[in-house]
Amino acid sequence: MDAAEFRRRGKEMVDYVADYLENIEKRQVYPDVEPGYLRSLIPEEAPEEAESYEDVVKDIERVIMPGAASPACTELExxxxxxxxxxxxxxxxxxxxxxxxxxxxxxxxxxxxxxxxxxxxxxxxxxxxxxxxxxxxxxxxxxxxxxxxxxxxxxxxxxxxxxxxxxxxxxxxxxxxxxxxxxxxxxxxxxxxxxxxxxxxxxxxxxxxxxxxxxxxxxxxxxxxxxxxxxxxxxxxxxxxxxxxxxxxxxxxxxxxxxxxxxxxxxxxxxxxxxxxxxxxxxxxxxxxxxxxxxxxxxxxxxxxxxxxxxxxxxxxxxxxxxxxxMYGLKGLQAYIRKHVGLAKEFETLVRADQRFEISADVVLGLVCFRFKGSNELNETLLKRINRARKIHLVPCQLAGKFVLRFAVCARTTESRHVQEAWSHISHLASELLQELPH
Amino acid sequence: MDAAEFRRRGKEMVDYVADYLENIEKRQVYPDVEPGYLRSLIPEEAPEEAESYEDVVKDIERVIMPGAASPACTELExxxxxxxxxxxxxxxxxxxxxxxxxxxxxxxxxxxxxxxxxxxxxxxxxxxxxxxxxxxxxxxxxxxxxxxxxxxxxxxxxxxxxxxxxxxxxxxxxxxxxxxxxxxxxxxxxxxxxxxxxxxxxxxxxxxxxxxxxxxxxxxxxxxxxxxxxxxxxxxxxxxxxxxxxxxxxxxxxxxxxxxxxxxxxxxxxxxxxxxxxxxxxxxxxxxxxxxxxxxxxxxxxxxxxxxxxxxxxxxxxxxxxxxxxMYGLKGLQAYIRKHVGLAKEFETLVRADQRFEISADVVLGLVCFRFKGSNELNETLLKRINRARKIHLVPCQLAGKFVLRFAVCARTTESRHVQEAWSHISHLASELLQELPH
Structure with missing residues (x-):
């Protein structure tokens, strides 16, 4: 859903809530349904392909409202x-x-x-x-x-x-x-x-x-x-x-x-x-x-x-x-995961191409653990400079006694350009730091 | 806030969220503020009188956004x-x-x-x-x-x-x-x-x-x-x-x-x-x-x-x-509490005026505990009939071995007419039940 659709759908939902509250006295105070009513009203599995917002929202009246908050809340869960x-x-x-x-x-x-x-x-x-x-x-x-x-x-x-x-x-x-x-x-x-x-x-x-x-x-x-x-x-x-x-x-x-x-x-x-x-x-x-x-x-x-x-x-x-x-379907969710893992691999490749750095743990999903080949102190200083610049934010860890930086791909809107910019920024700060050191 | 204003304000908020997400890259990834920054930006106490929605929402940019999610979340809390x-x-x-x-x-x-x-x-x-x-x-x-x-x-x-x-x-x-x-x-x-x-x-x-x-x-x-x-x-x-x-x-x-x-x-x-x-x-x-x-x-x-x-x-x-x-101010919140307590007292008065019933515990706030002067079984039957009619819903309790019905005033929109209708409904079901009993 893009921003334009979000604006339209969000406003429809505001009206739905207002209508609900204005007409709440017309609704039954306690549901008629029997336990287990909900399962038969919806498919047994999540859809493979994405559905439209209309399809989902129209099911609110059909599936949820007859069961009110309870038992619908328990059963849908x-x-x-x-x-x-x-x-x-x-x-x-x-x-x-x-x-x-x-x-x-x-x-x-x-x-x-x-x-x-x-x-x-x-x-x-x-x-x-x-x-x-x-x-x-x-x-x-x-x-x-x-x-x-x-x-x-x-x-x-x-x-x-x-x-x-x-x-x-x-x-x-x-x-x-x-x-x-x-x-x-x-x-x-x-x-x-x-x-x-x-x-x-x-x-x-x-x-x-x-x-x-x-x-x-x-x-x-x-x-x-x-x-x-x-x-x-x-x-x-x-x-x-x-x-x-x-x-x-x-x-x-x-x-x-x-x-x-x-x-x-x-x-x-x-x-x-x-x-x-x-x-x-x-x-x-x-x-x-x-x-x-x-x-x-x-x-x-x-x-x-x-x-x-x-x-x-x-x-x-x-x-x-x-x-x-x-709204995503199983395929859409899988594509989202794969994209993030791909972006982490992209960052890993950038790190590996730079002889000053090392990868500290296998990159399996969206997290890249990396560090300067050098002292913990040097890596701590690099982290401080990265976080004080406030363009990106990294959280560190300790692995086998080594101070390690963690690059995590987790925001919904992350794209390749963000990964490239982040690495370029880190690399630049790293060069600055190394130049300041006595040889 | 009435339904018309809710519709207007809700839609403004949808736009605010969409704008925020569309422009998120222009915001700083980590806040500049020092711990404790927020306290000095807002009054030391809640207002006595209600403020307007505009007054509140404009403080989001001034007070919250400079502190991002953290520390603003912790400090406002x-x-x-x-x-x-x-x-x-x-x-x-x-x-x-x-x-x-x-x-x-x-x-x-x-x-x-x-x-x-x-x-x-x-x-x-x-x-x-x-x-x-x-x-x-x-x-x-x-x-x-x-x-x-x-x-x-x-x-x-x-x-x-x-x-x-x-x-x-x-x-x-x-x-x-x-x-x-x-x-x-x-x-x-x-x-x-x-x-x-x-x-x-x-x-x-x-x-x-x-x-x-x-x-x-x-x-x-x-x-x-x-x-x-x-x-x-x-x-x-x-x-x-x-x-x-x-x-x-x-x-x-x-x-x-x-x-x-x-x-x-x-x-x-x-x-x-x-x-x-x-x-x-x-x-x-x-x-x-x-x-x-x-x-x-x-x-x-x-x-x-x-x-x-x-x-x-x-x-x-x-x-x-x-x-x-x-948006309520202290006075508005106090008025809300007092209204509910008043409605509970109104229900208590109706119960006390009916010789068939008794009040089972002091009515201090918004809860009225009451019952038929009679057996637990009779009261259980009355409760079943009330809840099966699905006009109102009551939850019972046991007090000193007695099965007691509880009338709780707690919905935001409750008015005197709801209390009157509820009592009239209970009273009617009570009469029906008593007529069925052998003398």
Whole structure:
């Protein structure tokens, strides 16, 4: 949608909202529909090709309004997470369908998804152990629990452990910054020997520092055999898995108990929208369910996603997924991902052609980690000058003790000329800096 | 703002967004401003009288755009929470100002605020005990902790205890459904004698079932003396405290460590917007702070509200507070609250005039709890008929073993005629039901 159409459609939407509010008393206060009404009104999968705005917006009256805010909000969310799960080719186990035991939910951020997964895993292991040892207290069991993540994992993973009141160990990574099966196996043996109870592993696909991928095809079978909940945090990288050429990066997801990524990061859905799937809804609901009388209703057996998250209230975030998936179509979204990856490769080529610089990690998706061949201090100075010039903005990381600059392609409107200008700017500042140094 | 003005202003805003996106490359990628820049650009308090939309919107370029998304998002939020705190006449300790140790933050829901408060209290007590007993482990201490709330408290309070992995005891309430000081004192003595460590009390002002108020003037001094964190959950009732005649309901807040209410419930700010204040920011930041390199920046010492909450990313929710506070003015917001309370009183009068019915709890704000003088079964049948007719919708509660109907005035456009129509409808259904009964 270009700016001109945005102006026209935006104004139509303002009128729609005003009309709705002016005529709200004519609408029914409570819907007539039965639970599950919505799924049959829309296709089972996202369209391959883009649809027109008219097609999407006319479905608001047909599909959404008969179900009011509730159950339409819950039902559209369940179906949109199925659509997105199919786009990613997630195993059937993760889909809700009409009879599945799994399914998806929108959380606000990946931090919340990780926390929810850890809490569900904690609740599950406590129940499992108490089933055999009814005398063991919850606090005693929790005091022995241990969770694991990569030493490259996002800070929110460590924070989830802090909130959940459990030990969180950071696993060492290999030369590609990936956690490998052997590393996990070793620490599990040590921890079990020390009387600890391993219960949760948070794998990362696309780490924040360098977009590295934990080896879930090795880690998953170990977690399954050891009854450890495997959660996959693919906050950034997950969007790319809608492209067949990037889908192998997700191989091993079949071993996971829960999987999460953020469509708000790289799939054109506005913040916030973090998509989380679980294989067994009952695991997550069991950890959070509370049912006072004022939350009871006639359809208790059907979905209520408040039991899947920390807040009780929910916004109607699936609407923006529905609009985006239909207005771009799967092909349009794939083209968007591929364009960004291409632009990152373009930047990588520019860096590699300059002998003063090196690439610090494989460029797999839209992130390029690079640095001066030289001291950390020199790279820190370069970063400062880049960011103080305020033409572009870079965020650094540490990789194997080295201070590294990160060039991230993530804005919707990024084109080749922006990449070229950015590199020309960086290269110019780099030359200035090197000229100032004593020989 | 009436519908006609909404249409005009909404369309202007669509153009503003389109213009912004079309010209985004002309804007600086990183702001020039220094931390704290925003506070001096706007008044220290919300206006008494309503301002025009033009006045508000023209400040977007002057106040917000120079600070881009960050730090403008953080700074406007801090100042808006100060504005709102002053509207409530919160003690100075809860305000950030330029040098305060307290301050406010927007959470998504009261559930999150309660959880954050409980986790901060948990972290604080663990550190306090470990300072004297460095050999005691965190898990050992947590296993002895005990938190308290009213037996009328919202289910999210119990859930916070579940997530935090601590005992949560429900305190009995008096004939007004309030927790009293003596009840707390008694259980504290018992629990300390049993070797437990009381650390957190969640008081409710305006309970969900009946809008009852825990007696915080009695409870607060006990909590302070016993070094128990007192959190106040005033999710619904808090908005009313901007009116001097309702502010006495908040007396005792000076004893609290944290206070929360939801402007999205009753202060005309759209969902989600839950306002939370703490007396010591350091307590809450200490429980959550994580500082990886990619989150470090040049102004670490200034605010970063990601350390005050579970998600890391944040939306710019303070903008809607800024617009609402200015376009209504304090007087407009007070008038809105008073109108709703008046409508609830009008409904109460109608119920009291009907000998078949009784009022089940004091009508203090916008909620009327009422029931047939008769069996629970009869009242359940009446509720079913009311909700199946789909003209109005009521949510029930249990009060002292009685099944009670709740009439809640909370929609922006509610007028006296709606209240009259609702009562006439209920009264008619009641008559029908009673006629069917055998004598």
């Amino acid at each position: 369940t179906v949109m997470l199925d659509w997105l799960g199919k786009m990613l080719k997630l195993p059937e186990d993760f889909l809700a369908g009409t009879e599945g035991r799994g399914g998806g939910v929108i959380q606000g951020t990946a931090s919340e998804a990780t926390l929810i997964a850890l809490l569900a895993a904690r609740s599950k292991i406590v129940k499992l152990i108490q089933a055999d040892h009814p005398d063991r207290s919850e606090t005693d069991i929790i005091s022995k629990l241990v969770a694991y993540s990569s030493d490259q994992a996002h800070s929110s993973v460590e924070r989830a452990g802090l909130i959940g009141g459990v030990r969180m160990k950071k696993m060492p990574t290999d030369s590609k910054f990936s956690v490998r099966g052997a590393a996990l196996q070793k620490v599990l043996e040590e921890d079990r020997a020390a009387g600890l109870i391993p219960f949760f592993f948070c794998a990362t696909l696309g780490t924040t520092p360098s977009c590295a991928f934990d080896c879930i095809t090795e880690l998953g079978p170990i977690c399954n055999a050891e009854k450890i909940w495997m959660h996959i945090d693919a906050a950034y990288a997950g969007s790319a898995f809608i492209c067949p050429e990037f889908r192998p990066l997700l191989n091993g997801v079949e071993f996971a108990d829960s999987f999460n990524f953020n469509p708000h990061k790289w799939l054109l859905v506005n913040f916030d929208c973090s998509a989380m799937w679980v294989k067994k809804r009952s695991d997550i609901i069991g950890a959070f369910k509370m049912e006072p009388l004022y939350l009871k209703h006639d359809h208790q057996e059907s979905g209520n996603q408040s039991h899947w998250q920390i807040p009780l209230g929910r916004r109607f975030r699936s609407l923006k997924m529905w609009f985006v998936f239909r | 801090t100042v808006m929470l100060d504005w709102l705190g002053k509207m409530l006449k919160l003690p100075e300790d809860f305000l950030a100002g330029t040098e305060g140790r307290g301050g406010g933050v927007i959470q998504g829901t009261a559930s999150e605020a309660t959880l954050i408060a409980l986790l901060a209290a948990r972290s604080k007590i663990v550190k306090l005990i470990q300072a004297d007993h460095p050999d005691r482990s965190e898990t050992d201490i947590i296993s002895k902790l005990v938190a308290y709330s009213s037996d009328q408290a919202h289910s999210s309070v119990e859930r916070a205890g579940l997530i935090g992995g601590v005992r949560m005891k429900k305190m009995p309430t008096d004939s007004k459904f309030s927790v009293r000081g003596a009840a707390l004192q008694k259980v504290l003595e018992e629990d300390r004698a049993a070797g437990l460590i009381p650390f957190f009390f969640c008081a409710t002002l305006g309970t969900t079932p009946s809008c009852a108020f825990d007696c915080i003037t009695e409870l607060g001094p006990i909590c302070n003396a016993e070094k128990i964190w007192m959190h106040i959950d005033a999710a619904y009732a808090g908005s009313a405290f901007i009116c001097p005649e309702f502010r006495p309901l908040l007396n005792g807040v000076e004893f609290a460590d944290s206070f929360n209410f939801n402007p999205h419930k009753w202060l005309l700010v759209n969902f989600d917007c839950s306002a939370m204040w703490v007396k010591k920011r350091s307590d809450i930041i200490g429980a959550f702070k994580m500082e990886p390199l990619y989150l470090k920046h040049d102004h670490q010492e200034s605010g970063n509200q990601s350390h005050w909450q579970i998600p890391l990313g944040r939306r710019f929710r303070s903008l809607k507070m800024w617009f609402v506070f200015r």
